[in-house]
Every structure is written in C-alpha cells, then in structure tokens.
Amino acid sequence: KAGVTQTPRYLIKTRGQQVTLSCSPISGHRSVSWYQQTPGQGLQFLFEYFSETQRNKGNFPGRFSGRQFSNSRSEMNVSTLELGDSALYLCASSLESSGGTYNEQFFGPGTRLTVL
Amino acid sequence: GEDVEQSLFLSVREGDSSVINCTYTDSSSTYLYWYKQEPGAGLQLLTYIFSNMDMKQDQRLTVLLNKKDKHLSLRIADTQTGDSAIYFCAESTTSGTYKYIFGTGTRLKVLA
Numbered sequence: 001k002a003g004v005t006q007t008p009r010y011l012i013k014t015r016g017q018q019v020t021l022s023c024s025p026i027s028g029h030r031s032v033s034w035y036q037q038t039p040g041q042g043l044q045f046l047f048e049y050f051s052e053t054q055r056n057k058g059n060f061p062g063r064f065s066g067r068q069f070s071n072s073r074s075e076m077n078v079s080t081l082e083l084g085d086s087a088l089y090l091c092a093s094s095l096e097s098s099g100g101t102y103n104e105q106f107f108g109p110g111t112r113l114t115v116l
Numbered sequence: 117g118e119d120v121e122q123s124l125f126l127s128v129r130e131g132d133s134s135v136i137n138c139t140y141t142d143s144s145s146t147y148l149y150w151y152k153q154e155p156g157a158g159l160q161l162l163t164y165i166f167s168n169m170d171m172k173q174d175q176r177l178t179v180l181l182n183k184k185d186k187h188l189s190l191r192i193a194d195t196q197t198g199d200s201a202i203y204f205c206a207e208s209t210t211s212g213t214y215k216y217i218f219g220t221g222t223r224l225k226v227l228a
Contacts, residue, residue: 042221043204102164103147104164107159
C-alpha cells in the first residue's frame with residue numbers, strides 16, 4: 001500500500017507570493033490533517049479535513065487555507081507569504097475521524113518551504 | 117483549552133535508559149500516542165496506550181500513564197544511537213469535536 005505522498009518536496013518562494021501544497025493520503029483514508037513544523041514552535045496543527053469538510057482548525061491566520069477533494073486528496077494554500085512561513089509542512093492521513101477508536105496518523109515526508 | 121507539553125531536549129549515554137515525559141490537559145482523551153521523527157522524515161507511530169490502561173510494554177519501550185496527574189512517559193531501555201530523534205506525544209480526544217493534538221516534541225540525543 002503506498003504511503004502518504006506530498007508534492008513538491010522542496011519549494012522556494014519570495015515574500016508576497018502564494019503557494020499551493022498537495023497531499024495524497026493512503027488509499028481508503030478519509031481524514032487529512034496539515035501541520036507546520038518549525039524549530040522554534042515545534043509541530044503546530046493547521047487544519048483537518050474529513051470527507052471534504054474542514055472538521056478542525058488551528059490558530060493560524062486566514063492566509064492559510066485548505067481543501068479536500070472527493071478522492072480525499074488535499075491541498076493547502078498560503079497567500080501573501082511572509083518570511084515566518086518558512087517551515088516544513090507535514091500532511092497526515094488516517095482512516096477515520098473518530099474519538100472512540102485507536103487512530104494512527106500516517107505522515108508524509110513533508111514539503112520544505114523557504115520564503116526569501 | 118487543550119495543551120500537550122514536553123521538555124525540549126534530553127541527552128543520554130548509549131546503553132542507558134531514556135525517559136521522555138509529557139503532560140496533557142484534556143481529561144477526555146481516549147488514546148495517547150508516541151511518535152518518532154528522524155531527521156528529514158515525517159513522524160512515525162511508535163506505540164500507543166488506551167486511556168484506561170496504566171502501562172504498556174513493547175520490546176524496549178515502556179509507556180506509563182498517570183491519568184490522575186495527566187502525565188504520560190516513554191521509557192526506552194538500552195538506548196542506542198539510532199534512537200536519536202525527536203519524540204512527540206499526542207492525544208486523541210472527544211471533548212466537543214474529535215481532535216488529535218501533538219506535543220511540542222522532545223529532541224533525544226544519544227551519546228556514544
């Protein structure tokens with residue numbers, strides 16, 4: 001079974017530009033979550049999508065947005081990039097979005113975004 | 117609100133035991149997890165524990181859960197240089213909307 005894939009793996013942008021990152025979850029997984037990882041802030045939750053609906057959202061400005069397609073693939077978009085947006089963006093998929101069962105998140109390798 | 121905290125760094129000598137600690141605030145957590153992140157990679161699940169358990173052992177890994185104090189720990193016996201990584205605890209919770217919350221991560225450095 002193929003793992004979670006993220007494209008592109010590396011990206012360099014300049015301030016003010018926008019960027020779209022893509023995540024393909026494991027086949028059959030309906031939940032996709034996005035995280036931002038920086039050395040100073042650790043792993044911070046951006047948002048979670050389940051069956052094309054945003055279920056949870058972290059404390060990020062409106063410049064960060066996402067969506068999920070009917071095949072569960074997800075994209076996240078960052079508009080008007082700032083230097084502080086430089087980070088590793090991780091996507092994780094899981095079988096379902098439920099609190100009652102054990103639920104492993106499977107992570108992709110991440111997209112390293114550098115904003116100059 | 118929900119919060120999961122860990123100490124940032126831990127350094128141990130090869131062959132010693134490592135203990136990584138985590139505290140969480142949401143008492144409605146159902147499962148608690150430990151993930152490992154090696155350099156340049158995503159996170160990988162190491163082990164997990166159901167919230168009504170006190171302890172779980174899996175080869176060199178021992179997870180202890182003190183639900184009263186909302187404290188979770190991961191003990192790695194006979195720590196090896198290959199264990200050097202960042203370790204994240206996480207909880208899944210049903211308070212309100214289902215959420216999956218990660219800690220800040222502990223960077224473990226194993227000295228040869």
